[in-house]
Amino acid sequence: MSLLQIRNLTLSINGTAILHDVSVDIAPGEVVAITGESGSGKSMTALATMQLLPDGAETTGQIVLSGQDVTQLGEAAMCGLRGNAVGMVFQEPMTALNPVQTIGAQVAETVRLHRPDLDPMARAAEVLTRVGLPPGKIPLSRYPHELSGGQRQRVVIAIAIACGPKLLIADEPTTALDVTTQAQILDLLKQLASEDGMGLMMITHDLAVVAQMADRIAVMQHGHVVEAGDTPVLLADPQHPYTKALFAASNHRVILPETHQDAPLLRVQNVVRDYALPRTTLFKAPGTMRAVNDVSFDIPKGARIGLVGESGCGKSTLTRAILGLEPVQSGTITLGGEPVFSAGRPNLAVRRRMQVVFQDPYGSFNPRHRVARLITEPFHLLESKPSATERADRVAEALIAVGLSPADAQKYPHQFSGGQRQRIAIARALIIRPELIVFDEAVSALDVSVRAQILDLIAALCGQYNLTYLFISHDLSVVRTITDHVLVMKSGEIVEQGPTEDVFTTARHPYTQTLIAAAPTLPERMHHA
Amino acid sequence: MLRYTLKRLLSLLISLAIASLVIFAVIEVAPGDPASFMLGMNAQEDTLAALRAELGLDQSKFQRYLTWVTGMMQGDFGTSYQYRTPVAGMIADRLWVSLPLALYALLLSTAIAFPAGIYAAARRGKPGDMGVMGATQLGVAIPNFWFAMMLVLIFAINLRWFSAGGFTGWDKGVFAALKSLTLPAIALALPQAAILARVMRSALLDVLGEDFMRTARAKGLSRGQALRRHGLRNAMIPVLTILGLQFSFLLAGGIIIEQVFYLPGLGRLIFQSISARDLIVVESVTMLLVFAVIMVNFAVDLAYAAVDPRLRART
């Protein structure tokens, strides 16, 4: 008999339909993945199972957990189930824990609520040990802010499994984590499920994660389950067109046009960047943290270079130094032989030869300006400002180049989707024809299908404009397809560099090897599906 | 934690030093010579000079500032120009009215605002919330001295439950003294309670949207339990800030309210001294009030650290 049976679940919030006829089964000990892009309704399915829906939600259908229909249970009975028969792990470990309570107290609270027969603190210590945080190493008296993201996610998992639930729901549990930490957390979840015979509902947008650990997969789109089946079968032979498209987009490869590489355009030589730490004593000079340590590399004209590394490795700091936004402590960064930062201020002569595309398609535009004004901002760098008609022509040209229409120039950014905004960001970077473009996690916030389109766009623009770019990303699969040379960064240093395919197939540095091994991948045959 | 305390202490000392300089400077530029004011228009030049010497007014500004500050540190606030008695004694008498009044009002305002704010947050958008919010809108808009007059009209003149003003003194018994402070305290407290209740509600609503509240619910805590065990302490941080500011409002508001109720507190002392150009008293009372506010803010800073472990860790 199934542990969880969701039958014909239909959900609307304040009259807006969110889920239509969703049915999912989970057996004890089984890992079932619910996957889909943002807005597909996968998280709502999880919240409905917990009966933690937002106000104004109305459901029909059944959610039967161990023979009980939770949609018919009162709030008091649900409180008895939550944390006890069913536990939940959330996406954002940095904010999922109460900042003013110790981790021990937060785990013990669940025990105290549901298992009066156990000593809460002893049980908390036991569970935390199980998730890899033994009190000998991480005392129960620690506060969340004293732990790393991965450690915090372990605490959240400990809270969820403290009372030995039959079902564990994990909503994007590793999306906010680095790839090596992600691998560890996924292993932990899988191990806990099999050891305890727990059913595990994995909500994730990442098909590669799903392929690795799920017994069965349900693919959702617009609130419908469009296809469900055993993982090997579904991966080998997807039936629904959306599933096929999703798989294709996840494994999307672009074809970069051939390029002729010239002399170095950007030269980074022995760059060191220190940050002042917060003052610890009143009278001593504050300490410093070395974010970038003796980094050197060249970007020849026409090269497409990738920079990969995990959070905190110094890649953002390096990016800011290259853009001339911050000074460096020693070393030089030059573009075409001229320093990007000189005499205490950014060198505008160099700046106009370089542009950037940022990650967040929502934060990178002033919400009060129209597209025309937004994408012409770099004109500020030019010595002679273009005339009004020339301006309009170049706006139209840039918008067409990125696949938008010249009429879009009069719209505001909130009238566009995330993918369209990223196109606008690229238009803004292209408009003054820079020699170097920095893509800073430029596709990381996008759904896979949109990401595939933006990658295609970049590849196409490479042919059209003979772009030189530095592509910074934590996502190895993206870097692999969009660059022809790659730098691997760890703890402020470049530990390995070389032609992209060589690095990915025969990595020499142990860190690169770990990184590549940890990155979840879809089975290669999917490529042909 | 020790480091944090020391750091706050240092900034407290700097604030006090600058505040004393500013107050001294303001009083210095005040037009009018206290000596001629005390002796009247027809005073002889040599009598004036003698009085100036006696009051220390012939010394350099810097020296007078030092004398004033070092004196205050030893509890010597100088001698009143008007009464020729130590200012410290005058202030001490008045403090026994003003301080209890401020504390009484703070207590009342907290006792009203916390439950009201929590209730409104828990009933967000429902009639109970709307009722509380409507009442606080009105409470914020009412000037406390007008409210005091209305209290007098209703409870003293018409109902005769309280006296219309004056202070019985603590020697007539704590109950009688508190009774004569009750109407003033209510007049001070209600408008402040309205502000505090609004802050409490919005702080709680902000916390309700946090991810860790969802974690708490996923543990099996009911809405109410989650609010009490995880919401309140996190919501206390903005509330503490307002509570600290309120003390300053209550001290200052007390000055006006003392006028309405004819209470012999610091407020009346300040007004009497201003009209008599008894500037040393004005100077010292102002400094004392500023000192009290700075000390309360220091206490609030320490309370933050007690509530929030992240602050304890940071320097």
Place this chain on the structure above:
Amino acid sequence: MRRNLMIGGALSALMVLAALVSFVWTPFAHTAMDIPAKLQPPNGTHWLGTDHFGRDILSMIMVGARTSIAVAFVAVGIGVGLGVPLGLWAAARQGGWVDEIIMRGNDLIFAFPSLVIAILITAIFGAGAVNAIIAIGIFNIPVFARVTRGGALPLWAREFILAARVAGKGAARISVEHILPNLANLLIVQATIQFSLGILAEAALSYVGLGAQPPTPSWGRMLADAQTLVSIAPHMALVPGFAIILTVLGLNLLGDGLRDALDPRLREART
């Protein structure tokens, strides 16, 4: 909540209108004494009654509105004019010594009990509307500086600011072009709140005799006059009291209504 905006707007507009009309017309001259007609409760001739000199209270309220609004308005102007640039400057130099000095200075002003200092200033430099404006205005500066800095800091971390920096724009230009327009809503709401607090502060100062001096009528002094007569002529206290309450309530509701109406998140949710 369109209701807040409507009620608040209507009340605020009523007060401004009363003040403006008083320049050209009041039912009686606000200084005209008529001792035989003193202490009349509201009636057909004197709609809001008369005071202890037989002066028409409605006329005094209308002219008093002028004083209150002028004092509060200029005081807010001082706060905006000095506080907003300081806040923008502090945010642009976040963590630097400029930021530190501006914010410490703010803390220091906050440490002074505002009303005490206002009393001190007006007492020493003379009672009157101008000194009242200065005394109230000084305490508006740190409020606006803090609100501006608080609103600007998260904006400085946004990528569109980074994009503007990459486009070679300096801190001052970015502050004016990108930061300030995105703070406009916040500042409008804060200005209405400070306006209403200014009305309350002006009333308190003139109540203790430190605001506008006779013969200029002010609501606070009308209340001071009413105090000893409150048992025989309660309307003398009720009318100016209600004038203050309705004005302040109106401004606060207007502030709330504006915040809801201007918040783009709420606006998008509605459409």
